[in-house]
Every structure is written in C-alpha cells, then in structure tokens.
Amino acid sequence: MKLNYVLFILACLSATTLFAQPCPPGCPDIVPIDGGISLLVAAGVAYGAKKVHERKKKAQ
Secondary structure: OHHHHHHHHHHHHHOOOOOOOOOOOOOOOOOOOOHHHHHHHHHHHHHHHHHHHHHHHHHO
C-alpha cells in the first residue's frame, strides 16, 4: 500500500513542467479565466455553507 502512495507521488512530481503552444506575434501575454472557475468557486462556497448549517443543526 505504501508503495502505491510513493509511486503516485513520484508520478505527480515527474510532470512538474508543462509547456503550452507559443503565442503568435502580437498576442497579449494574459490568460483569460472563463466562467467555469467562478462556478466552481460558487459551488464550493455553497457546499461549505451547507455543511456548516448541517453541523450547527446537529449540535442543537
């Protein structure tokens, strides 16, 4: 079991550098963040609020 964890960690660390395709000339050097990130953050906040509400309700 420990060997599986060690191999998993080594596999994750071996791919530390990834390169994207070069930007064409005249292209700005910014990365657009689309609405997907904000939806994931909102879902995480909602899930956390639900868990806090459930924990407070159980404690009463």
